[in-house]
Amino acid sequence: MSTTPPRPRAGRTPNRPALRRSAAARAAGNPEARQRTRPFLRRSEERFRQLAENIGAVFWLTDLRDGRVVYLSPAYERLWGLDRQALLADYRAWADVVHPEDRARVAAAFQRDAQAGRFDEEYRIVTPTGAVHWLRDRGFPTLVGAGPAHRIAGIAEDITDRRRREERIAGLQALTAALAGAVTAEQVGAVIVERGGALLGAEIAVLARLSGDGREFVTLRMTGYPPEVAADLRRIPVARPLVMSEAVRRGEPVFVETGAERAARYPSRATAGAAAAAPLLVDGRLIGALGLGFAGDRTFTDEDRDAARTIAALGAQALERARLYDVAREASAAAEGAEARYRGLFDGAADAILVADGAGRYIDANPAALALLGYPRDALLGRSVADVLVAADGADLVVDPPTLDGPAGEAAAESPAARAGVQVVRRGDGSLVEVEARAAVLDAPGGTVHWTALRDVAERRQTEDALRRQAVLLDHAGDAIFAWDWDGTVTFWNQGAETLYGFPREAAVGRLSHDLLQTRHPDGRERFLATLARDGTWEGELEQVRRDGTPIVVETRHVLVREGDRAYVIEANRDVTARRALAQLQEDFLASASHDLRNPLGVIKTQAQLLRRRLRGGGPVDPARFAEGVGRVETQADKIAELIDELVDVARLRAGQPVDIEREPFDLVALTRQVVDEYRRTSTRHPIRIEAPVAALIGVWDRRRMDRVLANLLTNAIKYSPDGGEIDVRITVDDGPNGGWANLAVQDHGVGIPAADLPHVFERFRRGANVGGISGAGIGLAGARRIVEQQGGTITVESTERHGSTFTVRLPRDLDLA
Known part of the structure; x- marks a missing residue:
């Protein structure tokens, strides 16, 4: 009886599995055929075993009739951590290793799907060492002849890394979503520490930002420390030997995988296991650090390191958003405060101040303006500028009402410099009053506004007469002396001021002194004025700018003069720019020189103390080690000599003398x-x-x-x-x-x-x-x-x-x- 399968007809592809089953069936009923196929079966089985026993996955074969495991590849012992002979002897041992949370599901799936001919499940196992692995276990029916399948062949693959990656990606996505709702630094700290620390499996997590001077960590959130330890870690010096400090100094993440290495590198901390830290960077700017601690030793994979960097980057971005949110909130509060201060200054100003819109109609006026013009507030607001301002004899208007929205208004809007001159105003009762007027066109959020300040000329002329009597004496003074009204308007400018600042008298008088000279007060102009108003005098140093743009430092004395309801200030200034700069440079030089000399002196002192202890020890003195110590002293002494020579050279150079060249x-x-x-x-x-x-x-x-x-x-x-x-x-x-x-x-x-x-x-x-x-x-x-x-x-x-x-x-x- 031939065992050769029939040839397929032309144009048809043979069903090879069916042919193999047919040949196997005929061989089963034919001893001669069985004899011929045995070598083939042995070779096939040998190739199968070589394949099964050399792949990383576990290959298994189960008999459906009695549940026995009839074959198990060696990879089972590596992956499960168990002797495969035990499973071959008792197939029920397989279920004992499946994770308790997955055991019932996997058993039911095997019973259900195996009978249907397919098995494909993902589940966890717990090895004898306690390690948890994720597996993908797939089974396929094996057919012999035309009868039903009574065996399942399967393959189990370790998918732990894949599942961990998926879980980590999901965790990072959840962390990102949580950070989107964190608007304060404390909220960001809570998300990063609680979610980020758990994502990396850390028992301890700390998120801290750097203090303003960069010398301390200010802890935003921490977990894993007992309360008494946590209280001590609210502010941590960056100089302390910690993994976070090293990450900040290096500007890159630091990973320490063993407790022994951690204890050696950071001896000030009682440590038990691995640690990691990553700097918080925003556009290359260091703002803080993320620190992590682990109960035991740990090998950090590339995925672990990337995750730590990602969490730190997300934390840094979230902290920057929180900072910008705080800045915006503070700016809003400052704007409200500025508005309140503006109203206080505007309403409290001694000068009459009027504000008109682009159409030339008044939209605001302070109490002094209402008093000067004799109008109730409601009667003045909305009135045209032309109803109030009248040109003096032969003079142009300081503010020309017909051209407020024309070319003159546009030109003025391009340059907000104030215009000043004598103006006549018409009061509410029809009477005319001569005033000194200053006007400017300013860009405001709602459009162009026209600002005008008015002051009774009679009062100004009395002041000018008084100052003029002193002008001759003051002009001969070597210091810069000038006077300004309480609002800052310059009313007197001596020759010393012209020489120091470069502004001629006609360019300075009528300008605001703090704007003209760009004066910077140490504690701000408002506090300076408050001190001057309280004490009547103010002395110190100010930073100002000359007409050519050169910054200078002046030693100044301000005296507040009160004449009736009027107050003005006499300011006397002396240029001390060169003196202060020289003093600072000399201080820096001496500090640098003393530091350079201190280092070798410290080495010499240490070596001398060491040599003295060796001599006092009473034992034999090692000549080589003694000579080595003396040599170090000589080396440091040479360095001191070189530094002294360099200082001598510097002294010669400062005196304009040449140094001695030894060729x-x-x-x-x-x-x-x-x-x-x-x-x-x-x-x-x-x-x-x-x-x-x-x-x-x-x-x-x-x-x-x-x-x-x-x-x-x-x-x-x-x-x-x-x-x-x-x-x-x-x-x-x-x-x-x-x-x-x-x-x-x-x-x-x-x-x-x-x-x-x-x-x-x-x-x-x-x-x-x-x-x-x-x-x-x-x-x-x-x-x-x-x-x-x-x-x-x-x-x-x-x-x-x-x-x-x-x-x-x-x-x-x-x-x-x-």
Whole structure:
């Protein structure tokens, strides 16, 4: 009997599973056929076992008739953590490992779906170690012949990572949605700590923002600490050794996976397990940190690290939104307060003030205006400007009513400078009064408004007469002396004021002094006026601006003079700009010098104490270690000597005297490599490269001072590249007499120098306007230039702000002096 299956007819595709079942059925009833198929079956079974036993998933085979597991691949022991022989002996052991919350569902699904020929479920198992894994378990019927299936072949895959990713994504989406409703910093802290900490499985979570000076963390929310510990963590110094502090200093997340490593890195904290922290950054600006603590050790996966960064970024953005919300709320409150203050000042002003709209009709007037014009408020508001203002004999109107909305009004709106002059006003009873008027056209939210202030001329002329009698004496005073009314209008301006500020008398009188000079008071103008009104005098320093835009500092004395109902102020000022700037620069220089001297002195003191203890110990003295300690003292003493020499040079430069140049032949390339090697040890974030086309470059220069010049250039390159970056040092030589010229260039990629500061960068005590937050005395480059120039060389700089600087020293080799 042939076991060869019949050929399919042309044009039809054979049903291969049916053919295999047919062949198997015939072989089952034919011993000869069985004999022939055994090798094939053995090879097939061998290939199946090789496949099943080498894949990561678990392959299983169950007999539906009695529930036995007839085959189980070795991956079961790795994934389940159990001996597969136990399951082969008792199939019921499979259900014991299924998570209790999933056990009933999975058992029912297997009973239901297996009979239907398909099984596909996702569930959890709990291994003997307590680890929880998610599985996708699929089963398919195996058919032999044409009868019903009595076995199910299945494959179980570990989908834990996928489910965790899905859960984490869902958690991040929920956290984002919760942050959308958080409008205060405290609400943001609650969402990040409670939801974000749980998302990463942390037992401890802290969200803190930096204080205004950046020295402390101000905790917004924390969880996981007992109350007595939490109370101590409301404000945390950034200098304290914590994982959050390190994240802030580095500007990037920090992950510590073991308690031992955590204890070693942060010894001030009693720690038990892993920790992580991420900085809170908004447009590159550091505003705080997120800290996480774990009960035990933990390996942080890439997904864990990305999630921590994402949660920190979401927290930073939410805190920034909360800050902007607070700013908007404060701005609204400030606007309401400003309106109240405006009404108080407007209604309380001694001068008559009128406000008209673009159509030339009055919309507001203060009590002084109603009294001067003799109108009730309701009768004046809505009245035309032309009904009130009348030109004086032969004079133009200060405010021309017919042209308020025409070209004159438009031109005035473009420049809100006040116009002043003598004006005649018509009172409500028809009488005319001569007044001094000041007017301006201003842009307001509701449109253009026209502001006019009126003052009785008779009172002003009395004041002018009184001041004029004193003018001759005051004009001869060396200080700037001027007078202004309580509202700030200048009424007197002496020659000293003209000299100091650059404004002639006619340009100053009638202007508001604080606007003219852009005066900045230490505690604000309102507090200054309150103090002056209370005490009658005020002395101190003010910041003002000359006519050419130069800012100055003046030493001032204000005296309040009261004459009846009128009050005015006499202000006497002396320019102390240079004196104050010199004092500040000298203070900065002394602070920097004392700091530089203190470091080596501290090392010398430490070494001396160490050597003394060794000598007092009474035991044998190790000559090598003793010599090493003495050598360190000598090294630090040399550094002090170099600093003192540098201070002596600075003193000579300040006195306009040259420094003593001590020339000797030496190799500039070797010196450069030596100095660069020293600086490479000071910063890991600033790789320093040397480009030198020649192995040696001999010249006759002052070796010690060239060492100082190069050290100053490298110090500046590192200091003014706060974000790190490469520093390039290039040495080249130009041909010429006596060996030609040596060129030494130092290039960084740091903050650069503003264009306005480039011409002054080599001047004493001058620094770039963009480096106020970086310490320095402003003397290093000035000293470097004098040292280079005294050796016949030049030092130049090329720089673009925010793109770095290149300083180039060019020296004649002067080999004939060797």
